[in-house]
Every structure is written in structure tokens, then in C-alpha cells.
Amino acid sequence: MFPILEQGLIMGIMALGVFISFRVLNMPDLTVDGTFALGGAVTVSAMTIGLPVYISLAAACFISCLAGMATALIHRKLRINVLLAGILVMTMIYSVNLRIMDGPNLPVPKDQVINQMTSFEEESGEDPLADLFAEAGIADVKSADIPAVERRSAGNIFNGAQDGKDLVIICAFCAALVVLLFIFLKTEMGIALRGFGSNPDAIQAFGITKTSMTVFGLGIANTLVGLGGGLFSLYGGFADVSMGQGMIVTGLAIVMVGELFLGKRKFLFGLIAPLIGGIAYQCILAVAMRYGHVIGFKSSDMKLLTALFIISVISLSLLSSGKKRGKFKSNLKSMLKAGGR
Amino acid sequence: MIKLENIRYSYNSGESNEKTVLKDVNLDVEKGDFITIVGSNGAGKSTLLKLITGEIYPENGNYMLEGKKVNNSGMHKLSRKIGRVFQNPNGGVFNDLCIRENLIISSKKGMRSFRFGKYNDFGLELLGELNLGLENRLDIMAGELSGGQKQGLAMVMAVSSSPSLLLLDEHTASLDPVSAARVMELTKKINEKYGITIMMITHNTEFAANYGNRLLKITDGTLFELKDRKKMFVS
Numbered sequence: 001m002f003p004i005l006e007q008g009l010i011m012g013i014m015a016l017g018v019f020i021s022f023r024v025l026n027m028p029d030l031t032v033d034g035t036f037a038l039g040g041a042v043t044v045s046a047m048t049i050g051l052p053v054y055i056s057l058a059a060a061c062f063i064s065c066l067a068g069m070a071t072a073l074i075h076r077k078l079r080i081n082v083l084l085a086g087i088l089v090m091t092m093i094y095s096v097n098l099r100i101m102d103g104p105n106l107p108v109p110k111d112q113v114i115n116q117m118t119s120f121e122e123e124s125g126e127d128p129l130a131d132l133f134a135e136a137g138i139a140d141v142k143s144a145d146i147p148a149v150e151r152r153s154a155g156n157i158f159n160g161a162q163d164g165k166d167l168v169i170i171c172a173f174c175a176a177l178v179v180l181l182f183i184f185l186k187t188e189m190g191i192a193l194r195g196f197g198s199n200p201d202a203i204q205a206f207g208i209t210k211t212s213m214t215v216f217g218l219g220i221a222n223t224l225v226g227l228g229g230g231l232f233s234l235y236g237g238f239a240d241v242s243m244g245q246g247m248i249v250t251g252l253a254i255v256m257v258g259e260l261f262l263g264k265r266k267f268l269f270g271l272i273a274p275l276i277g278g279i280a281y282q283c284i285l286a287v288a289m290r291y292g293h294v295i296g297f298k299s300s301d302m303k304l305l306t307a308l309f310i311i312s313v314i315s316l317s318l319l320s321s322g323k324k325r326g327k328f329k330s331n332l333k334s335m336l337k338a339g340g341r
Numbered sequence: 342m343i344k345l346e347n348i349r350y351s352y353n354s355g356e357s358n359e360k361t362v363l364k365d366v367n368l369d370v371e372k373g374d375f376i377t378i379v380g381s382n383g384a385g386k387s388t389l390l391k392l393i394t395g396e397i398y399p400e401n402g403n404y405m406l407e408g409k410k411v412n413n414s415g416m417h418k419l420s421r422k423i424g425r426v427f428q429n430p431n432g433g434v435f436n437d438l439c440i441r442e443n444l445i446i447s448s449k450k451g452m453r454s455f456r457f458g459k460y461n462d463f464g465l466e467l468l469g470e471l472n473l474g475l476e477n478r479l480d481i482m483a484g485e486l487s488g489g490q491k492q493g494l495a496m497v498m499a500v501s502s503s504p505s506l507l508l509l510d511e512h513t514a515s516l517d518p519v520s521a522a523r524v525m526e527l528t529k530k531i532n533e534k535y536g537i538t539i540m541m542i543t544h545n546t547e548f549a550a551n552y553g554n555r556l557l558k559i560t561d562g563t564l565f566e567l568k569d570r571k572k573m574f575v576s
Binding site: 184186187188189191192194195197198199201202203204205206207208209212 | 394415416417418420421424425431432433434435436437438442443445446447449450451452453454455456457458499502
């Protein structure tokens, strides 16, 4: 049960970012696919060069934030559709990730060597000939005073022991993020950001530019996604260049599952919904993997299942909002129209 | 307060389908004026308001606001001095926020801080003057309000940061007669009690005949003042 909760909550942190872009800003931001892997790549690479884990995670958040801001600037300044801007940045991030990791994947370092090993003597701190001298009866040979190589733990915050300690750490992250976001969204800036998502044209009448709101909003959204990616890499023990593939669909599915449980109205519930949704999504995933073979389901069908799941959730919410069949039809029509625009 | 000199504006300028909407428009608005603008559809009324808010820039001429030339100032800069209300009740409010948060956004102009927001007392006072009881229901979502209530809230939001000028673009057009009359009374009060200059576009002849101290008409992109308003509406 621990892995499901742990992975679910980590995916929930990523989905919090998707919630900010999709629900708060009302913007479909595809940068998420790139920044999830970017978060992982930066975290693991920073740890590999010896940075402490929390600094590495902070670096991942910062770089992911810049990626989100880049999407916003491309969208606003070059007047490119936000979907295309997201795809462009996501594509760029793929190459950036390969450069950061110097390859397609990178394991989280187990430990770090503080002073560089040069020989067996330095590694062991013993004289290699001491045994020989002892056998020859020359006991008073003084071994050289060679310092042993110092090693320290790389400081991965997760031990992978499934003893609940990892879950406590992840819960602490989730609680801190929800509290911080809740406070932020109640500030003048947070309210303006929500107002921008609700009515982007009207916000200009109050002296706030659309560009500043887009840059700030997508920056925050991708910071959360990057943090999710970093934690995911630490939890899994590696970063991979393709680990963000389809993450936007997964994030959206998680947000929708959460909203099925908690509803859409109050935004505090909106902040908790992705976390609940993340756990529910992992449960569905686990059941599908374990018992899916009965109906011929393979693990490679997961993306198909996720996309179909989103379609079913949208259909269900349309059905529940318009109980009569006619209303469902008109809802579906207006939705398709909105999609066409 | 506002001076427009020989203002000209065309849509699709330089292209084969260029359409000149404003031709040599001249206008002098004094502080405290309540100007009503009438004209047929496509005459250039809304284009004139867009130009004043900075949404579009004039091709020729001078646009002066409080003595400063602001021809190419952006909308967000001019919005510090200009409030506006749209025809669509949903255009001026934030449906996903509660009334309190709508008032917080409107209580000041420009970029926001990371402090907890507070609405100003003036906004609450104006909301009370609407007589809709909204001042006691600050936690309900703006999306749950009726069209008339939303338009009233939009008016309050446009005025609560004390702009020098309030632009109203057919702001009663989508309201029922009772709501429209209520919103018009608030409009009058905003001008008379708080001294805010108002420019109002309307197709409603009754409102055009009864509200405002000056009546302007746009025909084919040309703006002229109607001195004898009674004569015009009788005819």
C-alpha cells in the first residue's frame, strides 16, 4: 500500500502544477511533459556533482520555472498559440535534458566520494604489504599513515524501504505545498491570477498585463511540475529523458479524478483534489496492472486507458450537469464548439 | 480632461479591405461631464471608446489625457485613470471569484503585491447604493449573480479605484428595464455625487434623452454635438 500512496502523492504534486495551468489560468500548457523530466534531470545531475538534495530540488524548481516562463513569453510576445508554445518548449527541453544528464538517463548517486580515490592504500587506509611482512615475521614494519577515503551518503531523502518514512516525507511536502498555495492564492497577486484565469480581458482594465499574469502563472505551474519530477526521480532512483512523456494527460486525469471526489467549487478543495486524485489514479493503475490481463490488458495500454479515462470523466460530468438527454446533447455540442475554437 | 484632435482610425489599415471608422474626430471633455454618445451600428462609437482606453492607437491626430499626450500608451497604463463597463454583464466581472475578491481586484490599479488583499470602503459604499443587498453577500460567487446584479457589480468595480473617467459601452443593453433603470440611477449618482466624468454609449433613446449634460452623435466616423437634444428626440 505504501508505494501506491507515495507514488500517488508525488504524481499529485505534479498534478498541482497541471491544476494551476488548466484550472486556475485556464491554459492548456504542454510544457509539463518537458518540465517533469527536466525536474528529474536537474535534481539527479545536481546530486551527481555533489550538491545537497534540497539544493538540487530547488535548482530543479528554478529551471522548470524558467521553462514555464519561456512558454508564456513565446505565447504572449510572439503571439503563438499557447499549445504550440508549450510543444516548442517541450521539444527544446528534450535536448536540454540529454545535455544535462549527458545521456538518456542517470541514476541517483548512492553515495559521494569526498576526497578522490587514487589507490588501494588510500581507499582502505592500510598498507597492502602489511600481511606479507607479518607472515615473514617482520612485525615492526610501520605502515604508512594513509588517510582513508571519506564517503558520505548522497542524501537521497527516500530510503525505498517501504517502512512509511518516505510517505511521511512526501506528506510533509504535500502539506507544505497546499498551505503555501492556499495562502498565495488568497493574496492580492493570487486573486489577480485567479481573476486572470476567470476573465483575461477584464484583468487589463485594472492595470494588470496579460503577459505578467501568464509568465507568473506558468512559472508557478511548472515549478510544481519540476518539483514533482525531481521527487519522482529521487523515489525511483533515476532520471530518464522520456519520463515526462504523456504527463500532461496523466496530470489532467489526476485533476479530474480528484474533482470527482471533491467537486470544483471551492478552490481549497481544488488544491487537495490533485493529491486525492493522484492516490486514486495510482490505485486504478495498480488494479489495471494486476487484474487487467483477465480482459487482455497489457501494461503498454496504459496511455490509451488514461486518455479513455479522461474522455469518460468529461462525459460523466456532462451527464451529471445535464440530467436530461437533450441537455447532455446540447452540453456536448457546446463543448465540441469550444474545442473547435 | 480629454482632448481629441483630428483623430483618424481605420481597420485593416494599408490592406485592400481597409475601412476608415473615425475621420478627423475632435472632442473636448471637461472634468465632471456626463457625455452621452449615440449613433447607428458601425458608426464608430465603440471604436472611439477603444481608442480612449488605449486598446487601439490612432493613425493620425492627438489624444491628450489630463494634459498629456497619450497616443500610444498601452491599455494597462491608461486603465489607471479610466474605468470601463462593457455591454456583456460577464465582461466586467470575474465569475469564478466571490464578490469580495472581485472588489479586492478592483480596489486598486497596477501590479499586485503578495500581501493579503483588502477591498476599499468606497467600493462597499457603492455596492450599498445599488440597493441589491450585495454588500451583505460578499462571499457568493459572481457567477451566481443575475445579469443586472453582475452589471451593477461591474459598475462598482470600474469606479471603486476612483478613476478620472468612466466609459460605458451600452452597459444597459442586455438588462431588463428594471435592472437597466437601477444601473442608470447608479450611473447618474457616480457622476453627480462623486464627480467622475462619464462617457456613455447607448442605443436607448429614453436614456439618451434624460441622462447626461452633453449629447454627441457619430455618423460615418464624424462626431458632432447635438445642442438641442429635445428637438432631436421629438423628430
